[in-house]
Amino acid sequence: MPSTETAHEHSGGELVPVKFSRLTRRGILLGLSLSQLITLGVGGASLVAAFYGGGGVLFLITAPIWVLAAAITWIPVAGRPLVEWLPVACWWLWRSTGRQLAYRRRIVTPRPAGTLALPGDMARLREYTDPETGAGMVHDPTAGTLTVVTEITHPAFVLLDPGEQERRVTAWGRVLATVCRSGRIATLQVLERTLPDSGQGLAEWWAAHGTADGSWAATTYQELIDRAGPAGERHATTLSLSLDMRAAARQIRTAGGGIKGAAAVLRQEMGTLSAALRSADLTSKGWLGTGQIAVILRSAYDPAIAATLERHGDLGHDLATAGPVAVTESWGHLRSDSAYHCVVWISEWPRSMVHPGFLSPVLLSSGIHRAFSLICTPLRTDQAARDIRRKKTEYISDAAQRARIGQIEDASQTAEYHDVLQQEADLTAGHGVLRYTGLISVSAHSLEELEAAVAAIEQAAIQASCETRVLVGQQAQAFTAAALPLCRKV
Known part of the structure:
Protein backbone atom coordinates (compact mmCIF):
# COMPACT_ATOMS: atom_id res chain seq x y z
CA MET A 1 0.00 0.00 0.00
CA ARG A 26 -4.90 -0.52 10.62
CA GLY A 27 -7.54 -3.22 10.21
CA ILE A 28 -11.31 -3.22 10.25
CA LEU A 29 -11.66 -4.40 13.85
CA LEU A 30 -8.94 -4.50 16.52
CA GLY A 31 -6.21 -4.32 13.88
CA LEU A 32 -7.53 -7.33 11.94
CA SER A 33 -8.04 -7.02 8.19
CA LEU A 34 -11.10 -8.29 6.32
CA SER A 35 -9.37 -11.50 5.27
CA GLN A 36 -8.26 -12.16 8.86
CA LEU A 37 -11.79 -11.58 10.14
CA ILE A 38 -13.18 -13.99 7.54
CA THR A 39 -10.78 -16.81 8.43
CA LEU A 40 -11.25 -16.13 12.13
CA GLY A 41 -15.03 -16.23 11.64
CA VAL A 42 -14.81 -19.57 9.84
CA GLY A 43 -12.72 -21.04 12.65
CA GLY A 44 -15.04 -19.61 15.30
CA ALA A 45 -18.13 -20.95 13.51
CA SER A 46 -16.65 -24.46 13.44
CA LEU A 47 -15.92 -24.26 17.18
CA VAL A 48 -19.43 -23.05 17.98
CA ALA A 49 -20.96 -25.77 15.80
CA ALA A 50 -18.87 -28.42 17.55
CA PHE A 51 -19.81 -27.06 20.99
CA TYR A 52 -23.56 -27.07 20.31
CA GLY A 53 -23.32 -30.42 18.53
CA GLY A 54 -22.20 -32.16 21.68
CA GLY A 55 -18.48 -31.41 21.90
CA GLY A 56 -16.08 -34.25 22.56
CA VAL A 57 -15.38 -36.00 19.27
CA LEU A 58 -16.73 -33.09 17.26
CA PHE A 59 -13.97 -30.87 18.64
CA LEU A 60 -11.41 -33.33 17.28
CA ILE A 61 -13.21 -33.63 13.95
CA THR A 62 -13.36 -29.85 13.46
CA ALA A 63 -9.84 -29.30 14.84
CA PRO A 64 -8.20 -29.08 11.39
CA ILE A 65 -10.61 -26.26 10.50
CA TRP A 66 -10.21 -23.99 13.49
CA VAL A 67 -6.52 -24.74 13.99
CA LEU A 68 -5.80 -23.94 10.32
CA ALA A 69 -7.97 -20.81 10.53
CA ALA A 70 -6.09 -19.59 13.61
CA ALA A 71 -2.73 -20.36 12.02
CA ILE A 72 -3.30 -18.50 8.75
CA THR A 73 -4.88 -15.60 10.66
CA TRP A 74 -2.00 -14.87 13.02
CA ILE A 75 1.17 -16.58 11.76
CA PRO A 76 3.27 -13.94 9.96
CA VAL A 77 5.33 -14.68 6.84
CA ALA A 78 7.76 -11.96 5.70
CA GLY A 79 5.96 -9.42 7.86
CA ARG A 80 2.45 -10.22 6.63
CA PRO A 81 -0.17 -12.64 7.97
CA LEU A 82 -0.31 -15.91 6.08
CA VAL A 83 -3.87 -15.24 4.96
CA GLU A 84 -2.75 -12.15 3.04
CA TRP A 85 -0.43 -14.33 0.94
CA LEU A 86 -3.31 -16.53 -0.22
CA PRO A 87 -4.48 -14.17 -3.03
CA VAL A 88 -0.91 -13.86 -4.35
CA ALA A 89 -0.33 -17.62 -4.18
CA CYS A 90 -3.69 -18.47 -5.76
CA TRP A 91 -3.18 -15.96 -8.57
CA TRP A 92 0.30 -17.36 -9.20
CA LEU A 93 -1.05 -20.93 -9.23
CA TRP A 94 -3.81 -20.00 -11.64
CA ARG A 95 -1.37 -18.30 -14.00
CA SER A 96 1.13 -21.15 -13.83
CA THR A 97 -1.50 -23.77 -14.61
CA GLY A 98 -2.78 -21.59 -17.46
CA ARG A 99 0.77 -21.24 -18.89
CA GLN A 100 0.71 -17.47 -18.51
CA LEU A 101 4.18 -17.14 -16.99
CA ALA A 102 5.97 -17.23 -20.34
CA TYR A 103 5.66 -14.84 -23.27
CA ARG A 104 7.04 -15.43 -26.74
CA ARG A 105 6.55 -12.98 -29.55
CA ARG A 106 4.86 -14.37 -32.63
CA ILE A 107 7.34 -13.45 -35.31
CA VAL A 108 5.35 -14.47 -38.39
CA THR A 109 2.02 -13.09 -37.14
CA PRO A 110 1.73 -9.33 -37.70
CA ARG A 111 0.50 -7.15 -34.87
CA PRO A 112 -2.72 -5.16 -35.35
CA ALA A 113 -2.01 -1.60 -36.46
CA GLY A 114 -1.50 0.84 -33.60
CA THR A 115 -0.91 -1.79 -30.90
CA LEU A 116 2.18 -2.39 -28.78
CA ALA A 117 4.00 -5.72 -28.83
CA SER A 198 27.62 4.42 -25.45
CA GLY A 199 30.50 6.91 -25.45
CA GLN A 200 28.71 9.08 -28.00
CA GLY A 201 28.92 12.16 -25.79
CA LEU A 202 32.67 11.87 -25.36
CA ALA A 203 33.15 11.19 -29.05
CA GLU A 204 31.08 14.27 -29.99
CA TRP A 205 33.03 16.43 -27.56
CA TRP A 206 36.35 15.25 -28.98
CA ALA A 207 35.14 15.83 -32.53
CA ALA A 208 34.13 19.39 -31.63
CA HIS A 209 37.01 20.40 -29.36
CA GLY A 210 39.84 17.95 -29.98
CA THR A 211 42.74 18.17 -32.42
CA ALA A 212 43.28 14.93 -34.25
CA ASP A 213 46.71 15.83 -35.62
CA GLY A 214 48.18 12.33 -35.35
CA SER A 215 50.41 13.22 -32.41
CA TRP A 216 51.10 10.81 -29.56
CA ALA A 217 48.89 12.83 -27.16
CA ALA A 218 45.97 12.99 -29.59
CA THR A 219 46.22 9.28 -30.38
CA THR A 220 46.37 8.32 -26.70
CA TYR A 221 43.43 10.58 -25.85
CA GLN A 222 41.37 9.08 -28.68
CA GLU A 223 42.12 5.56 -27.44
CA LEU A 224 41.09 6.48 -23.89
CA ILE A 225 37.78 7.90 -25.16
CA ASP A 226 37.11 4.79 -27.22
CA ARG A 227 37.73 2.54 -24.20
CA ALA A 228 36.25 4.59 -21.35
CA GLY A 229 33.07 5.74 -23.09
CA PRO A 230 31.23 2.40 -23.43
CA ALA A 231 32.45 1.29 -19.98
Whole structure:
Protein backbone atom coordinates (compact mmCIF):
# COMPACT_ATOMS: atom_id res chain seq x y z
CA MET A 1 0.00 0.00 0.00
CA PRO A 2 1.47 3.37 -0.92
CA SER A 3 2.44 6.06 1.53
CA THR A 4 0.68 9.40 1.58
CA GLU A 5 2.26 12.80 1.57
CA THR A 6 0.91 16.31 1.22
CA ALA A 7 2.23 18.42 -1.66
CA HIS A 8 2.93 21.87 -0.28
CA GLU A 9 5.67 24.48 -0.23
CA HIS A 10 8.31 25.26 2.38
CA SER A 11 9.66 28.70 3.02
CA GLY A 12 12.99 29.98 4.22
CA GLY A 13 16.57 29.72 3.06
CA GLU A 14 17.54 26.70 5.13
CA LEU A 15 16.97 23.10 4.13
CA VAL A 16 13.81 21.97 5.91
CA PRO A 17 13.41 18.29 6.85
CA VAL A 18 10.28 16.48 5.70
CA LYS A 19 8.30 13.50 6.92
CA PHE A 20 6.28 10.83 5.15
CA SER A 21 3.13 9.35 6.55
CA ARG A 22 3.51 5.88 7.96
CA LEU A 23 2.29 2.86 6.06
CA THR A 24 -1.05 2.21 7.69
CA ARG A 25 -1.44 -1.20 9.26
CA ARG A 26 -4.90 -0.52 10.62
CA GLY A 27 -7.54 -3.22 10.21
CA ILE A 28 -11.31 -3.22 10.25
CA LEU A 29 -11.66 -4.40 13.85
CA LEU A 30 -8.94 -4.50 16.52
CA GLY A 31 -6.21 -4.32 13.88
CA LEU A 32 -7.53 -7.33 11.94
CA SER A 33 -8.04 -7.02 8.19
CA LEU A 34 -11.10 -8.29 6.32
CA SER A 35 -9.37 -11.50 5.27
CA GLN A 36 -8.26 -12.16 8.86
CA LEU A 37 -11.79 -11.58 10.14
CA ILE A 38 -13.18 -13.99 7.54
CA THR A 39 -10.78 -16.81 8.43
CA LEU A 40 -11.25 -16.13 12.13
CA GLY A 41 -15.03 -16.23 11.64
CA VAL A 42 -14.81 -19.57 9.84
CA GLY A 43 -12.72 -21.04 12.65
CA GLY A 44 -15.04 -19.61 15.30
CA ALA A 45 -18.13 -20.95 13.51
CA SER A 46 -16.65 -24.46 13.44
CA LEU A 47 -15.92 -24.26 17.18
CA VAL A 48 -19.43 -23.05 17.98
CA ALA A 49 -20.96 -25.77 15.80
CA ALA A 50 -18.87 -28.42 17.55
CA PHE A 51 -19.81 -27.06 20.99
CA TYR A 52 -23.56 -27.07 20.31
CA GLY A 53 -23.32 -30.42 18.53
CA GLY A 54 -22.20 -32.16 21.68
CA GLY A 55 -18.48 -31.41 21.90
CA GLY A 56 -16.08 -34.25 22.56
CA VAL A 57 -15.38 -36.00 19.27
CA LEU A 58 -16.73 -33.09 17.26
CA PHE A 59 -13.97 -30.87 18.64
CA LEU A 60 -11.41 -33.33 17.28
CA ILE A 61 -13.21 -33.63 13.95
CA THR A 62 -13.36 -29.85 13.46
CA ALA A 63 -9.84 -29.30 14.84
CA PRO A 64 -8.20 -29.08 11.39
CA ILE A 65 -10.61 -26.26 10.50
CA TRP A 66 -10.21 -23.99 13.49
CA VAL A 67 -6.52 -24.74 13.99
CA LEU A 68 -5.80 -23.94 10.32
CA ALA A 69 -7.97 -20.81 10.53
CA ALA A 70 -6.09 -19.59 13.61
CA ALA A 71 -2.73 -20.36 12.02
CA ILE A 72 -3.30 -18.50 8.75
CA THR A 73 -4.88 -15.60 10.66
CA TRP A 74 -2.00 -14.87 13.02
CA ILE A 75 1.17 -16.58 11.76
CA PRO A 76 3.27 -13.94 9.96
CA VAL A 77 5.33 -14.68 6.84
CA ALA A 78 7.76 -11.96 5.70
CA GLY A 79 5.96 -9.42 7.86
CA ARG A 80 2.45 -10.22 6.63
CA PRO A 81 -0.17 -12.64 7.97
CA LEU A 82 -0.31 -15.91 6.08
CA VAL A 83 -3.87 -15.24 4.96
CA GLU A 84 -2.75 -12.15 3.04
CA TRP A 85 -0.43 -14.33 0.94
CA LEU A 86 -3.31 -16.53 -0.22
CA PRO A 87 -4.48 -14.17 -3.03
CA VAL A 88 -0.91 -13.86 -4.35
CA ALA A 89 -0.33 -17.62 -4.18
CA CYS A 90 -3.69 -18.47 -5.76
CA TRP A 91 -3.18 -15.96 -8.57
CA TRP A 92 0.30 -17.36 -9.20
CA LEU A 93 -1.05 -20.93 -9.23
CA TRP A 94 -3.81 -20.00 -11.64
CA ARG A 95 -1.37 -18.30 -14.00
CA SER A 96 1.13 -21.15 -13.83
CA THR A 97 -1.50 -23.77 -14.61
CA GLY A 98 -2.78 -21.59 -17.46
CA ARG A 99 0.77 -21.24 -18.89
CA GLN A 100 0.71 -17.47 -18.51
CA LEU A 101 4.18 -17.14 -16.99
CA ALA A 102 5.97 -17.23 -20.34
CA TYR A 103 5.66 -14.84 -23.27
CA ARG A 104 7.04 -15.43 -26.74
CA ARG A 105 6.55 -12.98 -29.55
CA ARG A 106 4.86 -14.37 -32.63
CA ILE A 107 7.34 -13.45 -35.31
CA VAL A 108 5.35 -14.47 -38.39
CA THR A 109 2.02 -13.09 -37.14
CA PRO A 110 1.73 -9.33 -37.70
CA ARG A 111 0.50 -7.15 -34.87
CA PRO A 112 -2.72 -5.16 -35.35
CA ALA A 113 -2.01 -1.60 -36.46
CA GLY A 114 -1.50 0.84 -33.60
CA THR A 115 -0.91 -1.79 -30.90
CA LEU A 116 2.18 -2.39 -28.78
CA ALA A 117 4.00 -5.72 -28.83
CA LEU A 118 4.12 -6.01 -25.03
CA PRO A 119 3.40 -9.02 -22.80
CA GLY A 120 0.49 -9.58 -20.47
CA ASP A 121 -2.32 -7.06 -20.12
CA MET A 122 -0.17 -4.39 -21.79
CA ALA A 123 -1.06 -5.92 -25.14
CA ARG A 124 -4.23 -3.82 -24.98
CA LEU A 125 -2.25 -0.55 -25.12
CA ARG A 126 -2.58 1.60 -28.24
CA GLU A 127 -0.26 4.24 -29.65
CA TYR A 128 -1.32 7.64 -30.92
CA THR A 129 0.76 10.51 -32.30
CA ASP A 130 -0.50 13.98 -31.49
CA PRO A 131 -0.60 15.92 -34.77
CA GLU A 132 0.08 19.29 -33.10
CA THR A 133 2.97 18.50 -30.77
CA GLY A 134 4.27 15.30 -32.35
CA ALA A 135 4.21 13.66 -28.91
CA GLY A 136 3.70 9.93 -28.71
CA MET A 137 0.70 9.07 -26.54
CA VAL A 138 -0.12 5.65 -25.11
CA HIS A 139 -3.81 4.87 -24.69
CA ASP A 140 -5.07 2.26 -22.25
CA PRO A 141 -8.71 1.62 -23.26
CA THR A 142 -9.42 -0.57 -20.21
CA ALA A 143 -8.07 1.78 -17.56
CA GLY A 144 -9.29 4.83 -19.49
CA THR A 145 -5.96 6.69 -19.47
CA LEU A 146 -3.83 8.54 -22.01
CA THR A 147 -0.14 8.86 -21.17
CA VAL A 148 2.61 11.13 -22.48
CA VAL A 149 6.32 11.20 -21.59
CA THR A 150 8.96 13.93 -21.42
CA GLU A 151 12.68 13.71 -20.64
CA ILE A 152 13.98 15.98 -17.88
CA THR A 153 17.49 17.34 -17.35
CA HIS A 154 18.61 18.91 -14.09
CA PRO A 155 21.80 19.70 -12.17
CA ALA A 156 23.09 17.33 -9.51
CA PHE A 157 20.93 18.06 -6.46
CA VAL A 158 23.51 16.87 -3.91
CA LEU A 159 26.13 19.34 -5.22
CA LEU A 160 23.95 22.42 -4.61
CA ASP A 161 24.15 24.52 -1.48
CA PRO A 162 21.36 24.09 1.13
CA GLY A 163 19.61 27.32 0.18
CA GLU A 164 19.42 26.35 -3.49
CA GLN A 165 18.30 22.84 -2.57
CA GLU A 166 15.47 24.23 -0.48
CA ARG A 167 14.41 26.57 -3.29
CA ARG A 168 14.26 23.68 -5.73
CA VAL A 169 12.34 21.51 -3.28
CA THR A 170 9.81 24.30 -2.84
CA ALA A 171 9.48 24.67 -6.62
CA TRP A 172 8.99 20.92 -7.01
CA GLY A 173 6.27 21.12 -4.36
CA ARG A 174 4.50 23.67 -6.56
CA VAL A 175 4.69 21.24 -9.48
CA LEU A 176 3.04 18.51 -7.43
CA ALA A 177 0.45 20.94 -6.10
CA THR A 178 -0.39 21.89 -9.70
CA VAL A 179 -0.97 18.22 -10.52
CA CYS A 180 -3.20 17.81 -7.46
CA ARG A 181 -5.38 20.80 -8.32
CA SER A 182 -6.06 19.61 -11.86
CA GLY A 183 -8.54 16.89 -10.96
CA ARG A 184 -7.98 15.23 -14.35
CA ILE A 185 -4.59 13.63 -13.76
CA ALA A 186 -4.61 9.91 -12.97
CA THR A 187 -0.89 9.42 -12.32
CA LEU A 188 2.41 11.27 -12.40
CA GLN A 189 5.46 9.03 -12.71
CA VAL A 190 9.09 10.00 -12.18
CA LEU A 191 11.44 7.40 -13.67
CA GLU A 192 15.19 7.66 -13.08
CA ARG A 193 17.30 5.08 -14.93
CA THR A 194 20.96 4.14 -15.17
CA LEU A 195 22.02 3.34 -18.71
CA PRO A 196 25.27 2.01 -20.15
CA ASP A 197 27.03 4.96 -21.75
CA SER A 198 27.62 4.42 -25.45
CA GLY A 199 30.50 6.91 -25.45
CA GLN A 200 28.71 9.08 -28.00
CA GLY A 201 28.92 12.16 -25.79
CA LEU A 202 32.67 11.87 -25.36
CA ALA A 203 33.15 11.19 -29.05
CA GLU A 204 31.08 14.27 -29.99
CA TRP A 205 33.03 16.43 -27.56
CA TRP A 206 36.35 15.25 -28.98
CA ALA A 207 35.14 15.83 -32.53
CA ALA A 208 34.13 19.39 -31.63
CA HIS A 209 37.01 20.40 -29.36
CA GLY A 210 39.84 17.95 -29.98
CA THR A 211 42.74 18.17 -32.42
CA ALA A 212 43.28 14.93 -34.25
CA ASP A 213 46.71 15.83 -35.62
CA GLY A 214 48.18 12.33 -35.35
CA SER A 215 50.41 13.22 -32.41
CA TRP A 216 51.10 10.81 -29.56
CA ALA A 217 48.89 12.83 -27.16
CA ALA A 218 45.97 12.99 -29.59
CA THR A 219 46.22 9.28 -30.38
CA THR A 220 46.37 8.32 -26.70
CA TYR A 221 43.43 10.58 -25.85
CA GLN A 222 41.37 9.08 -28.68
CA GLU A 223 42.12 5.56 -27.44
CA LEU A 224 41.09 6.48 -23.89
CA ILE A 225 37.78 7.90 -25.16
CA ASP A 226 37.11 4.79 -27.22
CA ARG A 227 37.73 2.54 -24.20
CA ALA A 228 36.25 4.59 -21.35
CA GLY A 229 33.07 5.74 -23.09
CA PRO A 230 31.23 2.40 -23.43
CA ALA A 231 32.45 1.29 -19.98
CA GLY A 232 30.73 4.15 -18.18
CA GLU A 233 27.12 4.79 -17.26
CA ARG A 234 24.77 7.72 -17.34
CA HIS A 235 21.50 8.70 -15.68
CA ALA A 236 18.30 9.58 -17.52
CA THR A 237 15.12 10.98 -15.97
CA THR A 238 11.67 10.96 -17.54
CA LEU A 239 8.38 12.39 -16.33
CA SER A 240 5.16 10.66 -17.42
CA LEU A 241 1.74 12.27 -17.22
CA SER A 242 -1.42 10.18 -17.41
CA LEU A 243 -4.83 11.71 -18.13
CA ASP A 244 -7.89 10.19 -16.47
CA MET A 245 -10.29 10.07 -19.42
CA ARG A 246 -13.25 9.26 -17.19
CA ALA A 247 -12.69 12.25 -14.93
CA ALA A 248 -12.21 14.49 -17.99
CA ALA A 249 -15.14 13.02 -19.96
CA ARG A 250 -17.00 16.35 -20.22
CA GLN A 251 -13.94 18.27 -21.44
CA ILE A 252 -13.17 15.48 -23.93
CA ARG A 253 -16.67 15.69 -25.40
CA THR A 254 -16.31 19.45 -25.66
CA ALA A 255 -13.01 19.02 -27.53
CA GLY A 256 -14.60 16.69 -30.10
CA GLY A 257 -14.67 13.37 -28.29
CA GLY A 258 -12.69 10.22 -28.85
CA ILE A 259 -8.94 9.93 -28.71
CA LYS A 260 -8.51 13.27 -30.51
CA GLY A 261 -10.56 15.05 -27.87
CA ALA A 262 -8.59 13.34 -25.12
CA ALA A 263 -5.34 14.41 -26.79
CA ALA A 264 -6.58 18.01 -26.87
CA VAL A 265 -7.36 17.92 -23.14
CA LEU A 266 -4.02 16.28 -22.41
CA ARG A 267 -2.25 19.05 -24.34
CA GLN A 268 -3.67 21.54 -21.87
CA GLU A 269 -2.25 19.54 -18.98
CA MET A 270 1.07 19.24 -20.82
CA GLY A 271 1.27 23.02 -21.18
CA THR A 272 0.48 23.56 -17.52
CA LEU A 273 3.07 21.01 -16.44
CA SER A 274 5.73 22.44 -18.76
CA ALA A 275 5.24 25.90 -17.26
CA ALA A 276 5.48 24.46 -13.74
CA LEU A 277 8.67 22.58 -14.65
CA ARG A 278 10.27 25.73 -16.02
CA SER A 279 9.51 27.58 -12.80
CA ALA A 280 11.17 24.70 -10.92
CA ASP A 281 14.35 25.04 -13.04
CA LEU A 282 13.76 21.64 -14.61
CA THR A 283 14.58 21.56 -18.31
CA SER A 284 12.30 19.50 -20.50
CA LYS A 285 13.76 18.18 -23.75
CA GLY A 286 10.29 18.13 -25.22
CA TRP A 287 7.59 15.51 -25.26
CA LEU A 288 8.90 12.21 -26.55
CA GLY A 289 7.67 10.79 -29.83
CA THR A 290 6.68 7.18 -30.37
CA GLY A 291 10.17 6.33 -31.62
CA GLN A 292 11.86 7.66 -28.48
CA ILE A 293 9.40 5.80 -26.26
CA ALA A 294 10.12 2.65 -28.26
CA VAL A 295 13.85 2.96 -27.50
CA ILE A 296 13.10 3.23 -23.74
CA LEU A 297 10.87 0.14 -23.83
CA ARG A 298 13.37 -1.88 -25.85
CA SER A 299 16.26 -0.86 -23.57
CA ALA A 300 14.30 -1.87 -20.46
CA TYR A 301 13.65 -5.41 -21.69
CA ASP A 302 16.98 -5.76 -23.51
CA PRO A 303 19.65 -3.69 -21.71
CA ALA A 304 22.45 -5.14 -23.86
CA ILE A 305 21.12 -3.30 -26.92
CA ALA A 306 20.70 0.10 -25.21
CA ALA A 307 24.11 1.50 -26.18
CA THR A 308 23.68 0.31 -29.77
CA LEU A 309 20.28 1.99 -30.08
CA GLU A 310 21.77 5.25 -28.82
CA ARG A 311 24.66 5.17 -31.29
CA HIS A 312 22.60 4.34 -34.36
CA GLY A 313 20.14 7.14 -35.04
CA ASP A 314 16.70 5.80 -35.92
CA LEU A 315 17.42 2.15 -35.14
CA GLY A 316 14.65 0.62 -33.02
CA HIS A 317 12.30 3.61 -33.36
CA ASP A 318 9.23 1.47 -33.99
CA LEU A 319 6.81 1.25 -31.07
CA ALA A 320 4.98 -1.69 -32.64
CA THR A 321 8.09 -3.89 -32.35
CA ALA A 322 9.69 -2.40 -29.25
CA GLY A 323 8.58 -5.11 -26.88
CA PRO A 324 10.58 -8.15 -25.80
CA VAL A 325 11.06 -11.28 -27.84
CA ALA A 326 10.76 -13.56 -24.82
CA VAL A 327 9.79 -13.13 -21.15
CA THR A 328 9.78 -15.80 -18.45
CA GLU A 329 8.44 -14.96 -15.00
CA SER A 330 9.58 -16.73 -11.84
CA TRP A 331 8.42 -16.38 -8.24
CA GLY A 332 11.12 -13.88 -7.31
CA HIS A 333 12.56 -12.59 -10.59
CA LEU A 334 11.88 -12.03 -14.27
CA ARG A 335 13.95 -12.93 -17.31
CA SER A 336 13.70 -11.10 -20.63
CA ASP A 337 15.82 -11.04 -23.77
CA SER A 338 19.32 -10.30 -22.41
CA ALA A 339 18.89 -9.81 -18.65
CA TYR A 340 17.39 -10.96 -15.39
CA HIS A 341 15.26 -8.47 -13.47
CA CYS A 342 14.03 -8.18 -9.89
CA VAL A 343 11.66 -5.50 -8.61
CA VAL A 344 11.97 -4.21 -5.06
CA TRP A 345 9.18 -2.27 -3.37
CA ILE A 346 9.89 0.54 -0.89
CA SER A 347 7.46 -0.76 1.71
CA GLU A 348 8.25 1.90 4.31
CA TRP A 349 9.50 5.43 3.78
CA PRO A 350 11.58 7.09 6.52
CA ARG A 351 9.59 7.28 9.73
CA SER A 352 11.62 10.16 11.11
CA MET A 353 12.29 13.62 9.73
CA VAL A 354 14.70 13.48 6.78
CA HIS A 355 16.20 16.09 4.49
CA PRO A 356 15.48 16.12 0.73
CA GLY A 357 18.05 14.01 -1.01
CA PHE A 358 17.75 11.15 1.46
CA LEU A 359 17.51 8.73 -1.48
CA SER A 360 20.99 9.60 -2.73
CA PRO A 361 22.50 6.26 -1.53
CA VAL A 362 20.05 4.47 -3.84
CA LEU A 363 20.11 6.86 -6.78
CA LEU A 364 23.89 7.34 -6.79
CA SER A 365 24.79 3.68 -6.45
CA SER A 366 27.30 2.85 -9.19
CA GLY A 367 27.90 -0.35 -11.09
CA ILE A 368 24.25 -1.42 -10.83
CA HIS A 369 21.80 -1.30 -13.73
CA ARG A 370 18.57 -0.17 -12.10
CA ALA A 371 15.48 1.95 -12.62
CA PHE A 372 13.83 3.89 -9.80
CA SER A 373 10.17 4.71 -10.31
CA LEU A 374 8.17 7.07 -8.11
CA ILE A 375 4.47 6.75 -8.90
CA CYS A 376 2.42 9.69 -7.60
CA THR A 377 -1.35 9.34 -7.51
CA PRO A 378 -3.09 12.65 -6.78
CA LEU A 379 -6.33 12.54 -4.83
CA ARG A 380 -9.18 14.94 -5.51
CA THR A 381 -9.95 17.23 -2.60
CA ASP A 382 -13.38 15.72 -1.94
CA GLN A 383 -12.03 12.19 -2.21
CA ALA A 384 -9.14 12.98 0.12
CA ALA A 385 -11.49 14.61 2.63
CA ARG A 386 -13.78 11.55 2.65
CA ASP A 387 -10.80 9.23 3.05
CA ILE A 388 -9.48 11.25 6.00
CA ARG A 389 -12.89 11.34 7.68
CA ARG A 390 -13.22 7.58 7.26
CA LYS A 391 -9.77 6.97 8.75
CA LYS A 392 -10.51 9.25 11.70
CA THR A 393 -13.77 7.44 12.41
CA GLU A 394 -12.08 4.05 12.24
CA TYR A 395 -9.23 5.13 14.50
CA ILE A 396 -11.58 6.58 17.11
CA SER A 397 -13.89 3.54 17.07
CA ASP A 398 -10.91 1.15 17.28
CA ALA A 399 -9.50 3.13 20.23
CA ALA A 400 -12.86 2.97 22.01
CA GLN A 401 -13.11 -0.78 21.39
CA ARG A 402 -9.58 -1.36 22.70
CA ALA A 403 -10.31 0.70 25.81
CA ARG A 404 -13.50 -1.28 26.38
CA ILE A 405 -11.69 -4.62 26.40
CA GLY A 406 -8.67 -3.25 28.29
CA GLN A 407 -6.16 -3.41 25.43
CA ILE A 408 -3.22 -0.99 25.69
CA GLU A 409 -2.89 1.66 22.99
CA ASP A 410 0.02 0.99 20.65
CA ALA A 411 2.48 3.82 19.89
CA SER A 412 2.38 3.02 16.16
CA GLN A 413 -1.41 3.43 16.12
CA THR A 414 -1.08 6.79 17.83
CA ALA A 415 1.53 7.89 15.27
CA GLU A 416 -0.75 6.85 12.37
CA TYR A 417 -3.61 8.84 13.88
CA HIS A 418 -1.39 11.92 14.18
CA ASP A 419 -0.45 11.48 10.50
CA VAL A 420 -4.14 11.55 9.60
CA LEU A 421 -4.65 14.72 11.62
CA GLN A 422 -1.66 16.34 9.88
CA GLN A 423 -3.06 15.41 6.47
CA GLU A 424 -6.41 16.92 7.43
CA ALA A 425 -4.70 20.15 8.53
CA ASP A 426 -2.71 20.35 5.29
CA LEU A 427 -5.79 19.65 3.20
CA THR A 428 -7.74 22.34 5.06
CA ALA A 429 -4.89 24.78 4.37
CA GLY A 430 -5.32 24.19 0.63
CA HIS A 431 -2.53 21.71 -0.07
CA GLY A 432 -2.90 18.58 -2.18
CA VAL A 433 -2.66 14.95 -1.11
CA LEU A 434 -0.55 12.42 -3.02
CA ARG A 435 -0.11 8.71 -2.65
CA TYR A 436 3.48 7.66 -3.31
CA THR A 437 4.62 4.24 -4.48
CA GLY A 438 8.36 3.62 -4.84
CA LEU A 439 9.66 0.74 -6.97
CA ILE A 440 13.22 -0.21 -7.89
CA SER A 441 13.89 -2.52 -10.83
CA VAL A 442 17.34 -4.15 -10.75
CA SER A 443 18.78 -5.83 -13.85
CA ALA A 444 21.81 -8.06 -14.39
CA HIS A 445 23.20 -10.54 -16.91
CA SER A 446 23.03 -13.57 -14.58
CA LEU A 447 21.18 -14.68 -11.47
CA GLU A 448 24.35 -14.45 -9.37
CA GLU A 449 24.93 -10.85 -10.45
CA LEU A 450 21.25 -10.09 -9.88
CA GLU A 451 21.31 -11.37 -6.30
CA ALA A 452 24.42 -9.32 -5.55
CA ALA A 453 22.88 -6.19 -7.11
CA VAL A 454 19.61 -6.60 -5.19
CA ALA A 455 21.54 -7.02 -1.95
CA ALA A 456 23.49 -3.83 -2.69
CA ILE A 457 20.26 -1.91 -3.41
CA GLU A 458 18.67 -3.19 -0.20
CA GLN A 459 21.73 -2.05 1.75
CA ALA A 460 21.59 1.37 0.07
CA ALA A 461 17.90 1.62 1.00
CA ILE A 462 18.81 0.95 4.63
CA GLN A 463 21.24 3.86 4.47
CA ALA A 464 18.36 5.97 3.12
CA SER A 465 16.19 4.94 6.14
CA CYS A 466 13.80 2.99 3.90
CA GLU A 467 12.48 -0.55 4.19
CA THR A 468 12.30 -2.69 1.05
CA ARG A 469 10.69 -5.95 0.01
CA VAL A 470 11.02 -8.08 -3.09
CA LEU A 471 7.64 -8.33 -4.82
CA VAL A 472 7.31 -12.08 -5.12
CA GLY A 473 4.63 -13.66 -7.27
CA GLN A 474 4.04 -10.49 -9.29
CA GLN A 475 7.37 -9.63 -10.85
CA ALA A 476 6.04 -9.21 -14.41
CA GLN A 477 3.39 -6.67 -13.42
CA ALA A 478 5.79 -4.90 -11.07
CA PHE A 479 8.46 -4.63 -13.78
CA THR A 480 6.10 -2.75 -16.10
CA ALA A 481 5.45 -0.23 -13.32
CA ALA A 482 9.07 0.09 -12.20
CA ALA A 483 11.01 0.12 -15.50
CA LEU A 484 8.59 1.48 -18.12
CA PRO A 485 7.42 5.14 -18.28
CA LEU A 486 3.79 4.20 -18.90
CA CYS A 487 2.24 5.12 -15.52
CA ARG A 488 1.42 1.51 -14.75
CA LYS A 489 0.39 0.40 -11.27
CA VAL A 490 0.89 -2.74 -9.21
